[in-house]
Amino acid sequence: MLLSQSKTLLRTRMQKNYRLMARLVQVARRIFLFKSSSSCSQALISRLQPNPHPIEKPLCSSVKQVLRTRNYINEMRHSAVDANILRMLRSEIQYEYEYSRPQKPATEVYSFIVEDRPGEQWIRLRGKCEDEGEIKIEATMFDESISVRKSGYDAKGEDVQPHINVIVDISKGEGSDVMEFVCMAWSDYLEIQRVFMLQRDGIPARSYVGRNFKKLSEDLQDALQEFLEARGVNDELAVFLHEYMINKDKTELIRWMGTAKSFIEK
Template sequence: MLFRLVGRMGRRPTSLFSQHSYRHITLIEHPFAHRSSIENNYVDYVPQQSKRYVSLMRKLAFEDGIRRLIRNDIQYELDRSPRTQLVPKFKSFAIDERPGEQWIRLNTKFGDDEDIKVEVTMFRVSTPPTKEGSITTQNDLELYISMVIDIVKGEENGILQFLCNIWPESVEIEKVFMRNQDGMAGKPYLGPPFNDLDDELQTSLYDFLETRGINDELAVFLHKCMQHKSKNEYIRWMETLESYVARKK
């Protein structure tokens, strides 16, 4: 087949070709030429403006595909369970959700002179020690939360700090030490591992936290709380990602 685009004297340019880009073009298809080669040759003569339009359409289609995948994922999470706001209080503890961050804060007072601040991070996965030849499965994994407890008695005193792991139904103390209110410089001695302390002393320190409301009941609540926190932050992250993809330049 013979394709011809012939320019004539006095002929006005069409809307597709500008006056500067209009050319005399004759494309002859060889009997054995592959069709794609003819198409490729033709594309070489498409005005630059049309090429930019095609490129823009491809970009928009690609971005729409990303947004559709993100929205589907968000809807899947919402169908599993609706997004909920964290409760502002649990017993004597006021709860600061810290939207957009990986932790929450709880504050309370004990007696007339103690301020207690609790910072709880998002979930971690505990892997049990494996024996030779054994295989760790998903059922062997357990989620836990890390918690830092600061107990302050007045501005002039230091801070008694507990580092704890919060399991689904229990609190486990890892470290107990004192630090200054303005932080710690250098590498101070933080005491021995908690399990190396005298058993009676360990029990007394657990009782110390228990009287301040840091107990197994709080552990159960925090695990439920952080499940909501994890879901909310994931959806918030997905929405931010979709908003960025949809943003016009």
């Protein structure tokens, strides 16, 4: 009897222990599942959020090699282009000095003093008149060329004739008005285009500026032509201007090529 009661009591305690162990296992499983789900959520959130400090992945060796090759090709191409330009500039400068060297420009011609400014496309001549007046001549380098049909019975085709724009200002003493002649200097003669009357400061003295020179009477044209010639502005001056500008064109070309060469060499 006593033995059966002991067995019953032991069986009851064992059942209570099993139930307690089962509860502990359930609680532990719940805690483990909760922690696992929390860590997974945090990992998922961290993946979805942008990284404030991204780590740049280094370029692979093949990409670096391609970039180095491209840079090398570009540098070689630039060097080749620069070397070609320098070679041509040196050749042209050498040719101009050996076969077409410019002459030292004149500083005086007839009764005029020549004022030349290197690097500019014009020159100025100054002179005095017997009536205490002044003459100022401004001439540009060759402006353009005009095609003229060849003359003669067997002549065919056209000649190209360059010309120079010339402005002649003549005054008669201090404070006087200025008579301005707008001319073209051809290779062997001077042609008047217009005649203006200007105040000393260059403003037209009157609103009416006169007719085109070719529309004036022939007698008046001849008189104005003689007026210029008496002051040394004539066909011989046109010849001088052409020779001077041919020489100046060579000088300015050599100067320009030298400046370009210095720029490329830097």
